[in-house]
Amino acid sequence: MSQTKSRKDQIQNLHKNKTKTKKPIIEILMRSIVKPMFGDNLATFGSNMAALFFVWSTLKRYFPRHIQHFLLSAIQRIPIFKKLSDKILNLFSPYAYIRFREIEEYRYNYAYAAVKTYLGAKVNSEVENLKGNQVKENTSLDLKRDDVKIEEEYEGVKMCWELFRCAKGKKVCRLTFHRSNWEVVTRSYLSYVVEEGKSIEARNKKVKLFMNNPSLHWKLSMKCLWSCIDFEHPATFETMAMDLEKKDAILSDLLAFRDGKEYYDKIGKAWKRGYLLYGPPGTGKSTMIAAMANLMKYNIYDLELTSIENNWELKKLLIATTSKSIIVIEDIDCSLDLTGERKDKDARGDKEGKKNAVTLSGLLNFIDGIWSACGQERILVFTTNHLGKLDEALIRRGRMDMHIELSYCTFGAFKILAKNYLNLDHHILFGKIECLLEETKITPADVAENLMVKDPQTEADGSLKGLIRALEKIKSNQIALEETKRSPRD
Template sequence: MKEFWTSLASLMGVFAFFQSILHAVFPPELRFAAAKIFNRVFRCFSTYCYFDITEIDGVNTNELYHAVQLYLSRSASIAASRLSLSRGLNSSAFTFGLTNNDRLVDTFRGATATWEHAVTQRQSQSFSWRPLPEEKRSFTLRIKKKDKPLILPAYLDHIMETATELRRRNQDRLLYTNSRGGSMESRGFPWESVPFKHPSTFDTLAMDPSRKELIMADLKDFAEGKAFYEKTGRAWKRGYLLYGPPGTGKSSMIAAMANYLGYDIYDLELTEVHTNSELRKLLMKTTSKSIIVIEDIDCSVNLTNRISKKSAPPSDPPSDLRPVGAAEDGAASKTITLSGLLNFTDGLWSCCGSERIFVFTTNHIEKLDPALVRSGRMDMHINMSYCSFAALKILMKNYLSVEDGEFDDANELLRELAEVIEEAEITPADVSEVLIKNRRREKSEALAELLEVLKTRVEKRKDKKQSSSEEMEEEEEQEKRALESPKESDQVMDSCNGKEEKGEEGVV
């Protein structure tokens, strides 16, 4: 063994001797040219090609580097042995990454792609207006030459799209509202945002399961329908009209839609928008994968501008040279019109973005203009009705943790609830309030309390209905008497006229 180490040391000494001779005989330029030629020869005979993706391209940040870092984080937590952890701004999830000189193998369309993360110390910098990081980071992609036309650039496009989707999924959703008067903030953005933390989901939404599945399927088809909308020449947008009495869960439905799709919400306050041009600017500043909401649209602004004004009677010309209708037209130009709102939802300006959902809510659908709720603007009308027994079971599970099958279907209490819930015409909000107050009691006691509330509500509705029917009968009776009273007065008048005629004859 001692002889082996002695021979190895001798060989290393001989190698160092010849290396010193080469450095002394051959100049650096010649050595660099020889290394360059060797690399070219090696690449010609190599079956792989390499691509370097640096973190900084010149003085600009390389977006592809961060996309690759986020893309590889999906598999790094499983395949890599040493990982780096990070958490981005407005993000609710941790991101795994490759450490220095670690490798990861990925497959795309049957081809193998090997990624290596290289981190080196940057040399001392000269003066620069933008100091660079001390470490130089880059990813090296190695693929076979025969696979290059197969996976490039489709593989890189796939990485960018996947990273965008992961970034959107990891970030907390935002709730936007338009600034007062449509004014721009310091960044030229007319929307103000706060983190969206609404916990409503389709699992907790009080609605019949069959209707929820129908809505969820429609939302999924829309989110995955990019190719369909491009093929048919339609703008990638969809409209939902939520209508029904107050307290039926319209706002909870919007939150469930946003949480299901992972979209941001833009809550548009029409009373803060002064002109149609401001409305268009707000639309242009919304992002894709978002839900634009106008709540209580029938109460926001007066959109009944289809009514033709009666022509005013002729009058003397005014003292100044301004036309008669100039003042009214000037006032009308300072408000949004029905035409502006229609173009906002389904005009040319609605196509300035993609993958947007418009949601209108109203308590009185009959007050809306038919052009506003037609197909193409509001594609799906969702009636948020009173609480049904299927919705009641969801509320019982949410507030009382009553699981399916916990109470027997033949249970007298459940049977009475099923019979009275439809007749009570109570909203899910009212049912939730009763269950919240009794959530600390026994489940059977809480449901018994809810049953009493429902029965009381049914009795009140019956009394109200009976009183209203009595009032209608009384009104009909009064109308009948009013119709009969003129006949009696006519008879009295006829008798009086007859007496007068007889008196006149007697006088003659």
């Protein structure tokens, strides 16, 4: 028994020795580097580095080139080795780097925009590379700096900025400075750059109109979810033809929202506001949106629901929108099937196999769910020609905070149009037009079309008389239609 036991002990010891000799090369390298790296003996660190180079030269001698590249890339992907290489570089480099990425944690980085605006505005006679831009023919030429590397001084400290793209196409602004100036950079310089960039952007801000791209065109960058152009619609509340009391109420509500950050923080609600615009075609719903954007200086995001495949894509688009914006869904009754009860629609969707389509529940979460708070100072605007077709859950108070009916032209709206088109405050024909407007249904768009001067010789009189003829024709058609409805059927 003792011989058998000693034999087993010998076998176990032999097995232990074999496993010790078969340690992976990564562990050997880590033991030869990590231990002395964090030690205090520089001589030991140097000897271990020499051992590392000896091991690497041995690998290069006995392994083919493609295997060398594979081993090197594998080692570099190990977190501990990446951290060690960064420590070595930081040990010998006197410079520090701060990066501002365009997209940070799936959201647009406003600091990046401010930095880029600040750097682009540093134009003087010493700059070699410039780029010029002109949006309208009547505006002046806009010059911006077009260097990928910009150097400047701040309080005697040299700063070096670089603009480049990462491997995945993401844009980055990188600041390089000497480590001895860390306090100056972090405490005052960066704040100065960001605030100055925001100030320049506010002075030169142009309202943009965004449209969502189909999901099959989306790339890695969040910027590819939307494409944009300059918004140049001239509509204002002063030129908009609608009831004066209603217009004043909308203006007051918008201005209170714009200045209401402290109020929304106090009551614990997301800083957003919903407006439902409804009425017949041609009553000015799109013009109202343009007037809102021009008043508030907010960008417009025109959301096309039919090009979105599912609720997840809807959330992704919402995250990619910026603050100080108006998110618009026009003709919402035509964009999705939003009539009836949600349970019935969900059941129909399951039967038809449309599990990936945008649902009413997804749209409600977009309006006032958790994801609706991914941004501040935003306005949601829905438009429809048929209010009765919409689900009550979609348009209830709290989701659409203000319901605005844009109806047929009133005499007050006509007077605004007469001032805009004919520069008239009073005219002898105004009385007759007022009586006809009370008896007929005509949209502001139709009135404006009749007020446009077609004959320079007749000018205002001819336009007003043409409007009267149009109103009389509409009145006679409406009377005939009512008589047809009252007449008994055959």
